[in-house]
Amino acid sequence: MNKHTGWLMDLYPGAQGGLSLWLLCDGGERLQMQMNFPVCFYAAGESRLLRQAWMHLQGRELSLARTCRRDLFSGERDLLAITVPHPGELCNIFRTLSEQFPDLDYYNADIPLPLRFAAQTGIGLLGRCRVSRNEEGQVTALERLDSPWELEPEPLPLRVLYLSPDCDPVVCPPQQLQVRFERQQFCLNLKDPQTLKVSLEALLRRCDPDLILSDYGDTWLFGQLREWAPGLNPNRDPLKEIQTRNAASYFAYGQVIHRGAQVHLFGRWHIDRCNALLFGEYDLQGVLEQTRVTGLGVQETARKSPGAGITAMQMLTALRTKVLVPVVKQQAEGRKTLNELIRMDRGGLIFQPLPGLHKHVAQIDFASMYPSIMVQYNISPETNLSGAPPGDREEEGLVPHTLRPLLEKRLALKNQLQQLDPRDCRAGPLKARAAALKWLLVVCFGYLGYKNARFGRIESHQAVTRISRELMLQAKETAEDLGFTILHMYIDGLFVQKDGLGKPHDFTPLLEAVHSQTGIPITLEGVYKWLVFPSSRLDSRLPVPNRYFGAFLNGDLKYRGIALRRHDTSLFAAETQLGVLKILAQADDPREKAGEARRFAAWQLDRLRRGKIPLDRLRLSLKLSRELDAYRSPGPAARAGRQLEARGQPVRPGMRVHFWYVYGGVKVSDVDLKEIDLGRYRRLVERAVDEVLGEWGLAQEPVLPGFGAVPG
């Protein structure tokens, strides 16, 4: 009998049945093991149909039984339990059964394998464990050695191989593949496929990476490799083939999102940084943190939205508490009168800002407000829908039970981060991990109201916003009682000001008063030495919520809703706007620096005129919101999309297209500096500069909103 200690890296249905596990051992070995792991799903419905289903399945290598379990929405249900000995076969058995018996309700049929494993053994992916195995490599015992909620998990000694082409394959055909592993860095020529194949095979053998971190690996590299180097198997498990998943466009979070085709490996991971939804937000450390707490695989976590992570966590809670996970949710919104709808169906509270320049403003934010409400008020589809504070005896609902440890961990990491010097080498990874958890908490509220969410219910969603509005009003009243002026309130944050107060500790009594009044922790985001709320571009008398820029006491900038934050801004315009803001931030009164900022903007425009701005700084990036044929009057993005399509590139809604403005239109590649439409770029830059230096911003004192003089 062998015993090994290490991190659980990967698990999937084995090529010869059972489960295949990969352990990254403390000694540095990467061990593959096999394990018997039968999996179970359920069918419910009319007894007659269940009997027929039983007959249909009899005689196969399955185990059938009658049982009873709780559906969160409809209570206890009589079930037919179908246990499949090899997890890889579940999908086919479920598909044929559901096609044969579409009127039955199915449960626990589409649960990702790592979640089932975590629910049964207590060991999630990336968790530390001790494994005993016999001579045949079969796992005989497992022991959990840590928990996903540990604040400082032991870091994984990962071997990472970086692969990226020398240019964006959409813009021009790459000539070289840049390779980085530990301290080595070199290029492989793409012109000779045979040499490339030999080099890559040698590289994989020599480095044996745990992770291939690529650029365009999903959408270009592995597809090309299949053509250039057939027979090359980048998996660590030699019995497995690469798994590819098709590209998809879908509507989520109020926008069309395109996810490129995916390439998943077995025994090692592949992440394409350009096809990983939030990789830019929280990097590899964030992906690993999400894997730890959600239980989903690393390759899945990197590519899926945080909503999938929250769903996985809820599934895990359901599995552990023996609650059924429906394949298709069947609950619709309950009937309401119009008055009830008007009372309940409202979003968060937005208190319009007072446009203009303000000095010594404090921004205070409720910490993870919506998840905190869900936990504190026990809001879950099966519990509190009224929004009243829960009683002592009320059992904690599935959603708050899932969120509580996540919320506590995020707050603990945030506290740790606040105590660290930003230059400390631990600050970066900690920040990434905190951001990864933040995203899970951000989406958990939306998922509560999402009609397809397994454990979502619109009434719970509405209860959260109802409570949040009440708490925000309480915070406003508390602040006003203490003599503060409320400049702006946005969902979970307030901008407050009081004459004579300008240091962070001046606001501590306010924080304590709001916390004690509302019961939800509130933190000081910072004190601005100055802050501008711009008014609408269309009518300077109209305020715009959540659009502002300002400088904190230490000179750091914060901005929302301006060109810098938008994806459709060229790097050059963004850099110019940032440069202007940085100059303004040097002064206690930004008006003192307005002249210098204007000179900087003029210098940038002069550089543009003299052709000194590199082309990559002028590239724009816009998202296609629909199919190309659906554009009635095609804008620049659609025209760029058509050019790509004409070159044989697949173009789908939700894809981001990159292009340059040239004389007579747009161009997606082969652009020469002489073709660039300088006038158009100048206007874009001027607009970005005007956004922060416009007359509504810095040339005037704060004005009372309302009537203005009739112009001219």
Next chain:
Amino acid sequence: MGRTVTTVTRQLQETRRMLSGFRRGLRRSDQYVLDGLFAGAQNHIAAIGECESLLPFEAALLAILLEQAKEISTLNHEIKILRGRLE
């Protein structure tokens, strides 16, 4: 996400669209003042929403009056200061 009732902001926009003929019939200078009235209501969207009323335009009219009262109060205050200086 999940909302079926039109927001107060949207309802006010709808009202504004309904009144577009009325606006068109006004002089350019009056149109500017009318836009100012709506801007006044826009400043109090949160308060209008808190009314939970079927007809938010009633509360919007109150918000417009509130802005006018503020404006009058500011002007009165300024007149008082100017008078003080003259006397």
